[in-house]
Amino acid sequence: MYELIGVWCIVLLTLSIFSYLYGDNPFYKVAEHIFVGVSAGYIFTITFWDTVWPNLFGRLFPKYVQAGFEFDIIYIFPLLLGVFMLFRLSKKYQWLSRISIAYIVGMAAGLKFYVFLNSNLLAQIQTSGVDLSGSYSSIINDSLILFGVISGLVYFFFSKEHVGTLGKISRIGIYFLMIKFGASFGFAVMGRISLLIGRFEELIEFSKPEYYYSTPVILIIMVITLAYWSFRANNENKENVV
Amino acid sequence: MNKVKKIFIKLGHVDRRYIFFAIALSVLIPLLKPSWINIPIKTTSNSETVFNELNNLNEGDRVLLSFEYGASTKPEIHPMSIAFLQHLFSRGVKVYTVPLWPEGLMMANYALDEVIDSKLFNVKEHIDYVSFPYKAGGSIVIRGIATDIRSIYSQDINNILLKEIPMMEGINKVTDFDFVIDLSAGMPGNAEWVQYACDEYNVPLTSGCTSIMVTDAIPYVESGQIRGILAGMPGAAEYEQMVFKLLNNTSSKKFMNENISIVPGKATSRMSAQSIAHLLMVIFIILGNISYYLIRRSNN
Numbered sequence: 172m173y174e175l176i177g178v179w180c181i182v183l184l185t186l187s188i189f190s191y192l193y194g195d196n197p198f199y200k201v202a203e204h205i206f207v208g209v210s211a212g213y214i215f216t217i218t219f220w221d222t223v224w225p226n227l228f229g230r231l232f233p234k235y236v237q238a239g240f241e242f243d244i245i246y247i248f249p250l251l252l253g254v255f256m257l258f259r260l261s262k263k264y265q266w267l268s269r270i271s272i273a274y275i276v277g278m279a280a281g282l283k284f285y286v287f288l289n290s291n292l293l294a295q296i297q298t299s300g301v302d303l304s305g306s307y308s309s310i311i312n313d314s315l316i317l318f319g320v321i322s323g324l325v326y327f328f329f330s331k332e333h334v335g336t337l338g339k340i341s342r343i344g345i346y347f348l349m350i351k352f353g354a355s356f357g358f359a360v361m362g363r364i365s366l367l368i369g370r371f372e373e374l375i376e377f378s379k380p381e382y383y384y385s386t387p388v389i390l391i392i393m394v395i396t397l398a399y400w401s402f403r404a405n406n407e408n409k410e411n412v413v
Numbered sequence: 414m415n416k417v418k419k420i421f422i423k424l425g426h427v428d429r430r431y432i433f434f435a436i437a438l439s440v441l442i443p444l445l446k447p448s449w450i451n452i453p454i455k456t457t458s459n460s461e462t463v464f465n466e467l468n469n470l471n472e473g474d475r476v477l478l479s480f481e482y483g484a485s486t487k488p489e490i491h492p493m494s495i496a497f498l499q500h501l502f503s504r505g506v507k508v509y510t511v512p513l514w515p516e517g518l519m520m521a522n523y524a525l526d527e528v529i530d531s532k533l534f535n536v537k538e539h540i541d542y543v544s545f546p547y548k549a550g551g552s553i554v555i556r557g558i559a560t561d562i563r564s565i566y567s568q569d570i571n572n573i574l575l576k577e578i579p580m581m582e583g584i585n586k587v588t589d590f591d592f593v594i595d596l597s598a599g600m601p602g603n604a605e606w607v608q609y610a611c612d613e614y615n616v617p618l619t620s621g622c623t624s625i626m627v628t629d630a631i632p633y634v635e636s637g638q639i640r641g642i643l644a645g646m647p648g649a650a651e652y653e654q655m656v657f658k659l660l661n662n663t664s665s666k667k668f669m670n671e672n673i674s675i676v677p678g679k680a681t682s683r684m685s686a687q688s689i690a691h692l693l694m695v696i697f698i699i700l701g702n703i704s705y706y707l708i709r710r711s712n713n
Contacts, residue, residue, distance in 0.1 A: 192433045214515045221518075222549040225567065239567030239574045282556065286608035290638065294612065298636035316635075355628045358645065362489060362624035364440065364690045365646040368683045369488020371440055 175382065182377050182385045185370055186393055196397060227253075319347040418707055425704030432697060439693045443686040450685040459634060460651040462641025463619050467497070467592070468659070472505035474591040475584065477558070479606065480524075482598035483516030486623050490596050492649040492680035493621035494524035496656045497594055502534040503660055505668045507580050508542040509590070513554055513601050518547045518570070533660075533673045539578045544570045551601035552609050559587040559610035588614050595620040603630050607638045621648060646680050646687055653678035 187202035229238030230246040252274055258267040299320050301313040325337065326344035333341045378386040443450045470476065478497060482490040501508050510525065512518040521544055529536060536542060545566050548554045557565040562585060568574055575581045583589055587610045595603045595618060603620035611618035617640055622630060624645030633639040643652050660675045 192430065217515045217518070217547055218549040221547045226548070226565070229567070239576075282552075282609075286613070290608040290612040290633075294636055294638060295632055351628060355625070358624040358627050360694055361645055361647070361687070361691065362486075364436075364687055364694075365489045365624065365683070366485070367436075367440055367690075368444065368646070368686050371437075371444055371686075372488070372679075372683070375441075375444060 178377050178382050179385050179389070182374065182389050185374060186386075186389055189370075190393060190397060193397060194401075196400060198393060198397070223253075318343075323347050418711075421700070421704045421707050422711070424700050425708055435693060435697075436690060439690045440686045443689050444683075447682060447685060450689060452685050452688045454647070454650050454654055454681065454684055456651045456655060457644075457648075459641045460643055460648050460655070463621075463643055464500075464641075464652060464655045466617065466619055466640045467500055467594075468504070470501070470504055470506050470592060473507065475507045475509065475580075475589065476501055476592045476594060477587070477590045478508055478510045478521075479593065479595045479597075480510060480512040480517035480521040481514045481602050482520055482596055482623070483514055484519075486598035487520065488683070489623050489645050489649065490598055490621060491520065491524065492646075492653060492678045493643050494520065494596055495527055496649065496653045496678055496680075497596070497621070498524055498528045499533070499660065500656045502528065502536050502541065503656075503668055505541075509580075509584070510542065510544045511554075511558065512545070512547045513551060514598075515547055515549075522570075531673065532670055533675065534668055535670060536668075538571075539569075539573070539580060541580075543578055543580055546570045552605040555601060555605050555609040559614055562586060586614075587611070587616050590616060592616070593618045596622070597626065598623045599626070602626060603633065603639055603642075607633050612638055621652070646683060649678070649680035650684045653681050657681075 184202045184205065187198040188206075190196055191199040224236060225238030225240070227246055227249060229236040229240045230243040231250065233240060233242050252271040255267040256271040258264040299317055301310060301317055303310060305313070322340050322344035324344070326333075326341040326348065328337075328341075331337060374386045376382075378384060467476075478494075478501075480494070498508065510521040512521050514520075525542065525544065528534065534541075538544075546569070548557075548565055550557075554565060563575060566575060569578060575584075587593065593606060593611055593616055595606045597603050597620060603618070603622055603626070606618055606620070610616065618638070619640045619642070620630060621643035622645070627642065627644040630639060630642055634642050643649055654677070657675065657677045660669070
């Protein structure tokens with residue numbers, strides 16, 4: 172019984188979101204609000220019970236919160252920083268939240284700086300080089316990548332006017348960037364189609380008699396309601412014009 | 414000639430809802446009638462690299478499987494998760510699942526349940542696989558796994574202490590794993606695994622990700638920081654086929670129940686719909702460009 176209710180909810184919400192393709196309508200609005208509310212609630216609950224409760228309170232009050240951690244007084248600092256963050260809601264003590272934000276920004280920037288330098292900059296520079304000991308095809312491939320990297324970087328070099336040789340190289344850089352954007356667009360389309368296939372597959376599955384034809388039933392009800400709603404909106408518009 | 418021009422110009426002004434309808438039909442028809450369209454799937458070098466890397470793992474090797482996707486990207490990534498689990502269990506590899514997205518926990522459970530319920534493999538929790546709970550923090554959790562996993566996790570999802578789980582013996586940091594597999598649909602994802610853990614500690618990493626992430630991840634693949642990549646649904650279908658062949662042809666079925674039939678994964682059956690929809694998109698782009706060109710010329 173619960174599974175059946177779940178299935179009907181899935182179909183109703185999926186078709187409600189798809190109805191936006193026809194135009195903004197109440198079905199879409201309701202589905203959108205439910206999605207935002209449920210997502211926020213789910214993330215808050217799972218974050219509190221799976222992270223804050225065991226990892227923080229489990230260390231500060233191990234007798235009461237038995238999460239397998241031992242007492243560790245140093246965790247009083249994350250607790251304080253977390254409480255400070257909540258002072259954003261108070262006008263008088265709002266300044267306390269800046270301490271927490273400063274810690275987060277400083278720590279994240281420091282960590283990111285090192286890992287980005289190591290994995291993205293140094294490793295990528297190293298592999299952008301041409302391996303002359305490789306086969307002819309790999310040398311051509313590597314040279315093309317190296318030229319693409321240099322010309323792409325030249326395009327973003329704004330300290331000198333892009334004329335003459337610099338202009339030509341930067342122009343080639345644009346072509347390399349266009350190829351990248353084209354590939355990104357192609358992959359984005361592929362991803363969206365994949366998601367559509369996933370939804371359609373479920374809608375087809377839920378059209379079966381064991382689910383009481385949930386997809387066609389909800390689709391027909393929705394189409395009739397949207398047609399009526401559209402007809403009424405048109406009439407109201409005409410009356411307003413008159 | 415003018416009539417043809419007019420048709421093209423009219424096509425440029427067609428209501429976008431007709432295009433949505435055409436795309437919907439192009440997806441729906443191959444799904445309803447799969448026998449009508451059968452397009453063969455060819456494996457790419459990136460998918461083959463992923464398969465070969467995992468195929469080189471030995472019995473008892475330990476693999477960390479990171480779940481960073483949710484319901485919205487399930488059609489693309491979930492078939493990969495199932496194929497990865499089938500491949501790893503067929504080789505007697507120990508699997509450790511880590512969800513880094515709030516929905517990742519659900520996805521990990523669904524994937525494990527599906528593989529276990531198929532009864533194809535003789536696997537038991539805490540002996541062949543262990544599931545960690547979700548921890549908020551994204552890249553910070555990855556950093557924690559890299560340096561000291563027990564500072565973040567003390568229990569598995571069933572609230573069993575890690576020190577009581579036999580397969581957790583000797584697992585303290587990322588270097589204790591033989592391989593890391595990342596299943597990602599955004600951030601944290603494969604880039605964070607490269608940056609915060611695998612690159613610095615020299616642990617082999619591979620990834621299955623959404624199509625939209627591929628162009629950003631390819632530089633890591635080219636440099637060897639990620640060993641092969643499964644790119645969206647086509648990547649999943651290719652990998653599924655390789656695993657399907659392996660499970661059917663493998664001579665050693667030590668870890669498998671022989672009486673259970675092996676069925677191909679879901680991504681394979683979805684590829685016809687994907688190909689037809691892409692073909693239609695290409696036609697629309699060409700028609701749109703011709704129409705745009707003609708409209709601009711007639712305006713001039």
